[in-house]
Amino acid sequence: MRAGDPGADGYNSIPAAAVARLPVYRRVLLELLSTRTTTVSSTRLATLAGVNAAKVRKDLSYLGSFGIRGVGYNVEHLLYEVSRELGLTHDWPVLIAGLGNLGSALANYGGFQDRGFPVRALVDTDPDKVGRQVAGVPVGHLDELERIVAESGIAIGIVATPAGAAQDVVDRMVAVGIGSILNFAPVVVKTADGVSVRNVDLAVELQVLSFYQRRHVPGGLEDLLEPGLSPGRVSQTGR
Amino acid sequence: MRAGDPGADGYNSIPAAAVARLPVYRRVLLELLSTRTTTVSSTRLATLAGVNAAKVRKDLSYLGSFGIRGVGYNVEHLLYEVSRELGLTHDWPVLIAGLGNLGSALANYGGFQDRGFPVRALVDTDPDKVGRQVAGVPVGHLDELERIVAESGIAIGIVATPAGAAQDVVDRMVAVGIGSILNFAPVVVKTADGVSVRNVDLAVELQVLSFYQRRHVPGGLEDLLEPGLSPGRVSQTGR
DNA sequence: CTCTGTGAATGTATTCACAGCT
DNA sequence: AGCTGTGAATACATTCACAGAG
Numbered sequence: 001m002r003a004g005d006p007g008a009d010g011y012n013s014i015p016a017a018a019v020a021r022l023p024v025y026r027r028v029l030l031e032l033l034s035t036r037t038t039t040v041s042s043t044r045l046a047t048l049a050g051v052n053a054a055k056v057r058k059d060l061s062y063l064g065s066f067g068i069r070g071v072g073y074n075v076e077h078l079l080y081e082v083s084r085e086l087g088l089t090h091d092w093p094v095l096i097a098g099l100g101n102l103g104s105a106l107a108n109y110g111g112f113q114d115r116g117f118p119v120r121a122l123v124d125t126d127p128d129k130v131g132r133q134v135a136g137v138p139v140g141h142l143d144e145l146e147r148i149v150a151e152s153g154i155a156i157g158i159v160a161t162p163a164g165a166a167q168d169v170v171d172r173m174v175a176v177g178i179g180s181i182l183n184f185a186p187v188v189v190k191t192a193d194g195v196s197v198r199n200v201d202l203a204v205e206l207q208v209l210s211f212y213q214r215r216h217v218p219g220g221l222e223d224l225l226e227p228g229l230s231p232g233r234v235s236q237t238g239r
Numbered sequence: 240m241r242a243g244d245p246g247a248d249g250y251n252s253i254p255a256a257a258v259a260r261l262p263v264y265r266r267v268l269l270e271l272l273s274t275r276t277t278t279v280s281s282t283r284l285a286t287l288a289g290v291n292a293a294k295v296r297k298d299l300s301y302l303g304s305f306g307i308r309g310v311g312y313n314v315e316h317l318l319y320e321v322s323r324e325l326g327l328t329h330d331w332p333v334l335i336a337g338l339g340n341l342g343s344a345l346a347n348y349g350g351f352q353d354r355g356f357p358v359r360a361l362v363d364t365d366p367d368k369v370g371r372q373v374a375g376v377p378v379g380h381l382d383e384l385e386r387i388v389a390e391s392g393i394a395i396g397i398v399a400t401p402a403g404a405a406q407d408v409v410d411r412m413v414a415v416g417i418g419s420i421l422n423f424a425p426v427v428v429k430t431a432d433g434v435s436v437r438n439v440d441l442a443v444e445l446q447v448l449s450f451y452q453r454r455h456v457p458g459g460l461e462d463l464l465e466p467g468l469s470p471g472r473v474s475q476t477g478r
Numbered sequence: 479c480t481c482t483g484t485g486a487a488t489g490t491a492t493t494c495a496c497a498g499c500t
Numbered sequence: 501a502g503c504t505g506t507g508a509a510t511a512c513a514t515t516c517a518c519a520g521a522g
């Protein structure tokens with residue numbers, strides 16, 4: 001019995017919540033590998049990934065049975081299996097559309113390149129930007145998208161345009177065959193079925209924090225006044 | 240003293256999944272308000288927010304009964320209620336720790352400022368950065384955190400340091416009373432109870448897209464990755 | 479008739495707890 | 501003994517479907 005067999009029959013549906021955690025396990029495994037740790041238990045992996053052990057075991061069981069009872073998981077092998085499941089056995093070149101503050105930052109951000117997602121193409125519509133380079137990559141015009149995508153073998157598009165331009169950019173990306181899109185514009189974009197879109201709105205994350213800010217105050221539920229902490233005099237209203 | 244119904248629901252525990260959607264509804268409501276739309280139905284709100292109508296109604300019902308049967312919701316009023324629930328009736332000044340590519344970008348990114356989260360303080364440990372300004376805000380040293388937080392009335396901290404520095408920075412933030420942290424470093428940080436942490440790992444989002452990339456191929460799914468690959472050997476995609 | 483608000487039903491995710499392998 | 505893998509139990513989230521307000 002081959003390790004990857006369950007996948008061969010097609011409908012290996014691993015729960016979305018589990019998929020979302022695999023990259024975290026992978027990050028931990030890479031870290032363990034770099035410290036020459038050879039085996040890891042579900043408990044230890046759980047601690048490092050910030051979840052509980054049963055969840056780790058269940059999640060990993062969707063990929064197959066790679067653990068050794070009484071021992072744990074082989075770090076290198078598990079890393080291979082997780083990477084394979086995620087489709088990370090090779091790099092995925094990405095394109096960034098929109099080179100404002102956020103787009104430029106993402107282009108310069110080493111975190112993508114370092115982790116299997118080289119930024120290979122950039123597009124914008126601003127004539128002042130087109131033709132220049134950002135992070136060593138030339139900026140093309142949005143109208144040239146088809147050629148650029150084909151030449152650079154782009155599979156994933158990142159949208160970092162203003163909200164108003166996002167839908168048009170997404171439509172063009174889909175039209176030229178991009179099937180995976182990471183959208184940073186604060187708007188919900190729609191696409192045909194078969195295209196995966198993930199939305200990351202940085203301000204949304206802060207707003208959720210704002211909600212929990214008040215609930216987790218240990219003492220009272222009221223607008224806090226806690227010894228040692230003075231929240232400042234923010235009496236700004238409106239907005 | 241806030242107007243409203245004090246005794247209505249003592250244990251106001253609104254589900255986490257619903258909280259996570261409130262900012263999206265709010266964004267849509269702001270958009271509707273700007274186009275002078277006065278009322279909106281759950282169906283329309285759902286379309287604009289990219290979810291279904293029953294979910295919108297259920298989510299909003301956790302906040303109270305603000306809709307009018309046969310008509311819909313008053314945009315302005317609903318916006319107020321959602322904002323209030325999220326704690327967005329006033330701005331929350333934020334501090335960013337770590338001014339590498341990502342941190343600098345976030346400091347310059349207008350999206351925070353525009354949406355109620357003014358960037359009021361910056362810290363780093365690099366002597367070349369401390370004392371300079373980024374986006375018009377002076378960069379302080381991490382060691383001055385306590386003073387800076389107190390002076391600027393910081394309630395939320397953003398961690399944009401390298402992974403290795405993140406835990407130390409988080410510990411310091413917690414020590415000086417910051418109770419909400421948005422962590423961009425690719426590592427799971429731990430804190431005492433009562434502190435909210437949200438992790439945003441941009442590469443994780445791309446990795447999840449990579450997973451779905453293959454499943455959604457319309458034609459055949461036999462593409463890439465084949466059974467010939469031997470387990471035990473990790474192909475180098477990271478670091 | 480339109481549309482909200484919500485119990486009931488269904489679907490997903492997490493956690494428990496233990497059989498079974500090492 | 502230690503630890504995985506997994507059914508069963510529980511908790512959580514979504515969707516249905518309809519009573520009732522306007």
